[in-house]
Amino acid sequence: xxxxxxxxxxxWYIFIVSAVLLTGITLAMVYFVxxxxxxxxxxxxxxxxxxxxxxxxTVVPTFIALSMFVVGWKSYTGLRIxxxxxxxIQVMAQxxxxxxxxxxxxxxxxLLVVPENTPIKLNIESLDVIHSFYLPAFRVKVDAVKHFPTxxxxxxxxxxxxxxxxxxxxxxDHSKMLAKLKVVPQKDYETWLAQKNE
Amino acid sequence: xxFSPQKKSFAIKDPTISMTTTPSFYETPSPPELVGIKAWxxxxxxxxxxxxxxxxILFWFVIGLTIGLLIxxxxxxxxxxxxxxxxxNSAFTLHGVIMIFLFVIPVIPAIFGNFFLPIQLGTxxxxxxxxxxxxxxxxxxxxxxxxxxxFTAGGFPDTGWTFYVPFSIGTKHNVPLTVxxxxxxxxxxxxxxxNFITTVHRKRSPAMGWMQIPLFTWSLYATAWVQLLATPVIxxxxxxxxxxxxxxxxxxxPDKGGDPIxxxxxxxxxxxxxxxxxxxxxxxxxxxxxxTFSRKAIFGYRAIVFSSMGIAIAGSLVWAHHMxxxxxxxxxxxxxxxxxxxxxxxxxxxxxxWVSTLYKASIEMTPPLLYALxxxxxxxxxxxxxxxxxxxxxxxxxxDTHFVVAHFHFTMFGGTGFAFFAALHYWWPKxxxxxxxxxxxxxxxxxxxxxxxxxxxxxxxxxxKGMPRRSYDFLPQFSQGNGLAAVGGILLxxxxxxxxxxxxxxxRKNRIIAxxxxxxxxxxxxxxxxxxxxxxxxKEPHIxxxxxxxxxxxxxxxxx
Numbered sequence: 001x002x003x004x005x006x007x008x009x010x011x012w013y014i015f016i017v018s019a020v021l022l023t024g025i026t027l028a029m030v031y032f033v034x035x036x037x038x039x040x041x042x043x044x045x046x047x048x049x050x051x052x053x054x055x056x057x058t059v060v061p062t063f064i065a066l067s068m069f070v071v072g073w074k075s076y077t078g079l080r081i082x083x084x085x086x087x088x089i090q091v092m093a094q095x096x097x098x099x100x101x102x103x104x105x106x107x108x109x110x111l112l113v114v115p116e117n118t119p120i121k122l123n124i125e126s127l128d129v130i131h132s133f134y135l136p137a138f139r140v141k142v143d144a145v146k147h148f149p150t151x152x153x154x155x156x157x158x159x160x161x162x163x164x165x166x167x168x169x170x171x172x173d174h175s176k177m178l179a180k181l182k183v184v185p186q187k188d189y190e191t192w193l194a195q196k197n198e
Numbered sequence: 199x200x201f202s203p204q205k206k207s208f209a210i211k212d213p214t215i216s217m218t219t220t221p222s223f224y225e226t227p228s229p230p231e232l233v234g235i236k237a238w239x240x241x242x243x244x245x246x247x248x249x250x251x252x253x254x255i256l257f258w259f260v261i262g263l264t265i266g267l268l269i270x271x272x273x274x275x276x277x278x279x280x281x282x283x284x285x286x287n288s289a290f291t292l293h294g295v296i297m298i299f300l301f302v303i304p305v306i307p308a309i310f311g312n313f314f315l316p317i318q319l320g321t322x323x324x325x326x327x328x329x330x331x332x333x334x335x336x337x338x339x340x341x342x343x344x345x346x347x348x349f350t351a352g353g354f355p356d357t358g359w360t361f362y363v364p365f366s367i368g369t370k371h372n373v374p375l376t377v378x379x380x381x382x383x384x385x386x387x388x389x390x391x392x393n394f395i396t397t398v399h400r401k402r403s404p405a406m407g408w409m410q411i412p413l414f415t416w417s418l419y420a421t422a423w424v425q426l427l428a429t430p431v432i433x434x435x436x437x438x439x440x441x442x443x444x445x446x447x448x449x450x451x452p453d454k455g456g457d458p459i460x461x462x463x464x465x466x467x468x469x470x471x472x473x474x475x476x477x478x479x480x481x482x483x484x485x486x487x488x489x490t491f492s493r494k495a496i497f498g499y500r501a502i503v504f505s506s507m508g509i510a511i512a513g514s515l516v517w518a519h520h521m522x523x524x525x526x527x528x529x530x531x532x533x534x535x536x537x538x539x540x541x542x543x544x545x546x547x548x549x550x551x552w553v554s555t556l557y558k559a560s561i562e563m564t565p566p567l568l569y570a571l572x573x574x575x576x577x578x579x580x581x582x583x584x585x586x587x588x589x590x591x592x593x594x595x596x597x598d599t600h601f602v603v604a605h606f607h608f609t610m611f612g613g614t615g616f617a618f619f620a621a622l623h624y625w626w627p628k629x630x631x632x633x634x635x636x637x638x639x640x641x642x643x644x645x646x647x648x649x650x651x652x653x654x655x656x657x658x659x660x661x662x663k664g665m666p667r668r669s670y671d672f673l674p675q676f677s678q679g680n681g682l683a684a685v686g687g688i689l690l691x692x693x694x695x696x697x698x699x700x701x702x703x704x705x706r707k708n709r710i711i712a713x714x715x716x717x718x719x720x721x722x723x724x725x726x727x728x729x730x731x732x733x734x735x736x737k738e739p740h741i742x743x744x745x746x747x748x749x750x751x752x753x754x755x756x757x758x
Binding site: 003006007010011014015018021022025026028029032033036037038041042043044045046047048049050053054057058061062065066068069071072073074075076077078079080128129130132134136137139140141142143145146147148150163165166167168169170171172173174175176178 | 283284287356358362364365452453455457458459492493494495496497498499500501523524525528531532535536539540542543546547549550551553554556557558559560561562563571574575578579582583585586588589590591592593594595597598599663664666667668669670671672673744746748749
């Protein structure tokens with residue numbers, strides 16, 4: 001399964017279960033406050049607890065929470081297991097630009113060009129403070145730390161342009177530390193790769 | 199007149215309590231020889247100290263709130279709106295430092311804990327009154343130092359309240375001093391915790407068993423253990439940061455072979471348990487307010503007690519869920535994600551218990567109850583969105599985005615903040631002996647709640663679309679959400695200011711005098727005059743077999 005689909009499914013699973021719970025809690029609360037208002041219901045019942053109900057709402061949420069954990073963890077492993085045959089590109093982060101270095105030593109600043117329908121692995125490091133490589137379209141993010149290599153991988157589909165952000169606050173121009181991901185057809189990629197550094 | 203029933207019903211004195219014969223703590227300083235300002239600045243009285251915290255904390259709260267509003271106004275439009283990037287970076291740093299260390303951590307324990315914990319336990323003061331005074335001075339000193347440290351190193355502070363290395367080491371800013379301030383503030387909160395634990399064990403009325411302690415005091419007891427056990431970690435961190443800076447050891451600096459991730463572990467090992475120091479007392483407030491206005495026993499007293507202790511223990515073991523993208527090992531991600539989901543259970547139990555308390559109750563709507571109900575809703579949203587962040591995969595996408603900002607504010611502002619507002623309205627008549635206007639209180643609460651939703655819900659969507667937090671500027675696709683959030687922020691701000699003005703107006707000349715038990719509450723603070731006398735109880739307090747037994751509360755306030 002594509003990691004993006006895995007993450008999104010995990011998100012929607014948690015979101016929908018939460019929305020149902022929230023709606024139930026809120027409706028019950030509002031209904032009770034209206035139904036049992038003092039003018040209409042002057043004498044409260046003496047109910048101090050109900051161990052069966054309390055056990056139920058301890059055990060059931062535990063299973064729900066564990067199922068969310070499992071779904072979340074599975075989608076995470078999708079982000080970590082890199083398929084064989086990925087194109088590897090080195091990413092260096094510095095205040096306040098992204099540098100991409102290809103296998104043939106071609107360098108590019110704030111522009112990452114990759115071929116379509118291909119798994120891409122980015123090896124990430126920082127040259128100064130901690131940055132965080134964030135590509136929302138492919139649901140990947142990892143901190144860039146000096147002398148501490150990290151990685152992300154994603155599988156491109158059709159051509160397109162996507163935003164890359166720095167997600168870890170890194171100084172005055174943190175919000176300007178942007179780059180573009182350009183997914184292009186294989187032939188265009190090869191042409192681009194063969195071009196000399198500007 | 200439909201909205202001001204307090205004039206008729208809440209102001210009538212309970213005939214069983216003679217208020218004229220016992221002077222309140224305002225009229226009897228402790229120690230007795232102190233007069234004027236000294237009666238406050240050198241006091242040993244837990245009630246006076248609670249009020250001194252109240253004014254100091256409200257001061258910082260209004261400052262933090264105003265800075266927060268300016269941040270959102272800046273983000274209303276793309277590019278520069280009202281401030282430069284440098285000022286913006288200082289603004290969010292100051293907003294975070296002030297709100298976390300000077301407002302949310304101390305707000306409920308230091309104000310209401312100090313004032314009401316001894317009373318709820320049926321005793322005259324905390325176990326160490328002088329230590330309590332010292333805690334207040336440490337708080338004031340730490341607050342001053344925190345702000346000074348941010349401005350004394352040349353230029354504006356710009357590290358964010360998390361002070362991540364190596365950024366915070368590389369900048370010219372005064373990180374050791376700021377961490378020192380955090381340590382002083384932690385010390386203050388730790389000594390308060392120590393005082394509370396000792397008071398609960400040693401000064402509790404001899405007639406009060408563990409399962410007869412009111413839930414607010416139980417929540418403070420659980421919190422106190424976290425304060426006591428987590429604060430030493432920040433002192434260790436401080437020591438390491440100082441060694442790093444002055445001896446160039448290279449513990450955290452990657453250039454010297456240090457490990458910046460180690461700093462994050464140490465920081466969150468204190469700061470995540472601190473999150474539970476922030477929320478547990480708020481939950482305690484709600485556990486008092488819901489039964490009082492329901493005139494009904496709290497549903498599942500024991501379960502709420504054990505869930506407080508459960509949160510205190512499990513909450514200390516989840517810190518690294520702030521670090522799923524830091525590059526730490528996948529095994530650590532697995533363990534911390536699992537533990538994070540387990541800490542959700544006790545919070546869920548509390549929410550279910552509160553809602554069940556309302557079932558077949560006899561509910562009277564009042565401003566404190568409205569704030570408490572809003573708390574339940576906002577805190578539930580905050581808790582449930584936390585599940586998205588606890589799940590390893592989805593967290594990678596939304597980590598460090600506006601989704602986290604929204605989640606965090608739903609729990610800490612919608613949660614602790616609204617619990618604080620509820621507590622203010624609940625205990626105001628007891629602390630000051632005056633009642634506020636209900637109509638303005640309802641308008642303020644509605645304005646704040648509507649503003650809150652428009653302010654923070656767009657941030658969830660911005661985060662899911664990929665807008666990073668702590669960004670001075672943003673791409674065009676984020677314009678709509680940021681514009682909406684700014685409008686919501688202005689509403690929210692107006693609501694809170696109106697709420698504070700309304701409370702202040704309760705001191706005006708033609709004030710409404712509050713009754714000893716205006717709400718029909720059944721914990722011990724409602725059996726003594728408003729405001730309480732110096733030693734709290736003039737006769738031996740009667741401890742109930744079950745703390746939320748309303749059967750002997752004579753009549754509903756409206757009928758008196």
